[in-house]
Amino acid sequence: MQNFDVLVRGSGCVGRSLALALGAQGLRVALLGAAEPSPAQRDDVRSYALNAASVQLLRELKVWDAMPADAFTPVYDMKIKGDSAGALLEFSSWAQGVDELAFIVDAGVLEQQLAAALRYAPHVQQVSAPVPAALTAVCEGRDSAFRQSLGVTFTPHSYGHRAIAARLVASEPHQGVARQWFRSPDILALLPIAKPEAGASYGLVWSLPEARAAELLAAPASEFEAALNEASQGDAGALRLVGERSSWPLALARAEPLIGPGWALLGDAAHLVHPLAGQGLNLGLADVAALAAVIRAREAWRSPGDEKLLRRYVRARQADTWAMGELTDGLLKVFASEAAPLRTLRNTGMNALNALPPLKRWLTRHALGL
Ligand SMILES: Cc1cc2nc3c(=O)[nH]c(=O)nc-3n(C[C@H](O)[C@H](O)[C@H](O)COP(=O)(O)OP(=O)(O)OC[C@H]3O[C@@H](n4cnc5c(N)ncnc54)[C@H](O)[C@@H]3O)c2cc1C
Structure with missing residues (x-):
C-alpha cells in the first residue's frame, strides 16, 4: 500500500x-469520502457569504477563477434592520474602502468546483477506507463519528431554532445589497445571487423557532411567500419562492481538544456557529489556511502529524473561533430576545453603531478576515 502523509476524512x-492545499505542497494526501458531490451537496440551495480571506484561499487553490460567472455575486452594501421603526445599521464597501463586503456563492456549485479541481490534483488520492498516515485531518462536519471515537468533547447547545434556506426572485433588482431583519425572535437574511434570475435573485436564510419553522416548511408556497413578504416589509420588492425549501437545526459548539497525537479537527467538526453572521464556512476555510501554513513552514525533520506543529495550528485558530462563537451567540441573545429592555437596547445600539464609522470599519475588517 502507498504511504500517505495525510488522511483527510x-x-x-x-x-x-x-486536500487541495496540502496536495499542492507535494504531500501525499488520501481523501476519504465520495469523489463526486452527493445529490444533497450538488442541489444545496444555500448561498454562502464568503469573506475576502476565504476567496483568497479559493483563488490560491485555483477553484475561484474556474467558477462560472453566475455562481458568485459581490455584495456592495448591507442593510440591517431592527424591530422598531427607524432602527437601521448600514455598511457600504465604498465607505469601508474595499471593492466588496463579501461574495455570495452558490453552495452546490462550490462543492462541484472543489471536486473538479481534485481530479487534477496529482498528489491527492481518493480512498474508500481509512489508510495509515502521519496526520489524520478530521473534516467530517457537525456529526463526525471519528471525532467521537477520539474522545473529544463536542456538546452542541441547541438554539431551538431552524434555518430555512431557499432561492427567491424579487420584483426589483438587488443591486448587490444584502439585507437582514432582526425581528425577535426570528432573523431573516436575503443574500443577492445571480441564479435563478440574474440581478434579481436572493438566497434566503430565515432562522425561526422550531415550531414556526415547521409551519412555514409545511405551508403552501403562497402562504410562505405571504409570510416572507410581510417580514421583509417590501424593502426588496415582492419576493417569489423558486424551488425547494430546506432547513437545518442551529446550535453552538466547540470541540475540546482540537488536536491530539497525529490528528486535528477542522471546519464544522471543530466548531458550530449560528449562520446569522454567515461565518461557519469562513471559519472552516481559515482552519484550512492555518493548518496548511504551519505544515508548509515546518522544520524539515517534523512530520505533518508532529504534535508541536499541531499546537501551532491550535494557537493560530483558537482565539478567532472562540471570538466568532461568542459574537454570534451574543448577537443572537440580544437580537432574538423578546424582552422589552433588550429590545430598546438593541434598537438604540444599532443606531448608535451606525453613527460610529471607526467601530463599523473595525467590525467590517474583522468580518472580511483582513
Ligand atoms: C442555513 C445555513 C447557512 C449558512 N450560511 C453560511 C454563510 O453564509 N457563510 C459561511 O461561511 N457559512 C455558512 N454556513 C455554514 C456552512 O454551511 C458550514 O460551516 C460548512 O458547510 C461546513 O463545511 P464542512 O466541510 O466542515 O462540513 P460538511 O459540509 O458537513 O461536510 C462534511 C463532509 O464529511 C462527510 N462525512 C461525514 N462523516 C464521514 C465519514 N465517517 N467518512 C467520510 N466522510 C464523512 C459528510 O458526508 C460531508 O460530506 C451556513 C450554514 C447553514 C446551516
Whole structure:
C-alpha cells in the first residue's frame, strides 16, 4: 500500500479544500469520502457569504477563477434592520474602502468546483477506507463519528431554532445589497445571487423557532411567500419562492481538544456557529489556511502529524473561533430576545453603531478576515 502523509476524512468544502492545499505542497494526501458531490451537496440551495480571506484561499487553490460567472455575486452594501421603526445599521464597501463586503456563492456549485479541481490534483488520492498516515485531518462536519471515537468533547447547545434556506426572485433588482431583519425572535437574511434570475435573485436564510419553522416548511408556497413578504416589509420588492425549501437545526459548539497525537479537527467538526453572521464556512476555510501554513513552514525533520506543529495550528485558530462563537451567540441573545429592555437596547445600539464609522470599519475588517 502507498504511504500517505495525510488522511483527510470527509469530503465537504473544508475537507476538499484541505486536500487541495496540502496536495499542492507535494504531500501525499488520501481523501476519504465520495469523489463526486452527493445529490444533497450538488442541489444545496444555500448561498454562502464568503469573506475576502476565504476567496483568497479559493483563488490560491485555483477553484475561484474556474467558477462560472453566475455562481458568485459581490455584495456592495448591507442593510440591517431592527424591530422598531427607524432602527437601521448600514455598511457600504465604498465607505469601508474595499471593492466588496463579501461574495455570495452558490453552495452546490462550490462543492462541484472543489471536486473538479481534485481530479487534477496529482498528489491527492481518493480512498474508500481509512489508510495509515502521519496526520489524520478530521473534516467530517457537525456529526463526525471519528471525532467521537477520539474522545473529544463536542456538546452542541441547541438554539431551538431552524434555518430555512431557499432561492427567491424579487420584483426589483438587488443591486448587490444584502439585507437582514432582526425581528425577535426570528432573523431573516436575503443574500443577492445571480441564479435563478440574474440581478434579481436572493438566497434566503430565515432562522425561526422550531415550531414556526415547521409551519412555514409545511405551508403552501403562497402562504410562505405571504409570510416572507410581510417580514421583509417590501424593502426588496415582492419576493417569489423558486424551488425547494430546506432547513437545518442551529446550535453552538466547540470541540475540546482540537488536536491530539497525529490528528486535528477542522471546519464544522471543530466548531458550530449560528449562520446569522454567515461565518461557519469562513471559519472552516481559515482552519484550512492555518493548518496548511504551519505544515508548509515546518522544520524539515517534523512530520505533518508532529504534535508541536499541531499546537501551532491550535494557537493560530483558537482565539478567532472562540471570538466568532461568542459574537454570534451574543448577537443572537440580544437580537432574538423578546424582552422589552433588550429590545430598546438593541434598537438604540444599532443606531448608535451606525453613527460610529471607526467601530463599523473595525467590525467590517474583522468580518472580511483582513
Ligand atoms: C442555513 C445555513 C447557512 C449558512 N450560511 C453560511 C454563510 O453564509 N457563510 C459561511 O461561511 N457559512 C455558512 N454556513 C455554514 C456552512 O454551511 C458550514 O460551516 C460548512 O458547510 C461546513 O463545511 P464542512 O466541510 O466542515 O462540513 P460538511 O459540509 O458537513 O461536510 C462534511 C463532509 O464529511 C462527510 N462525512 C461525514 N462523516 C464521514 C465519514 N465517517 N467518512 C467520510 N466522510 C464523512 C459528510 O458526508 C460531508 O460530506 C451556513 C450554514 C447553514 C446551516
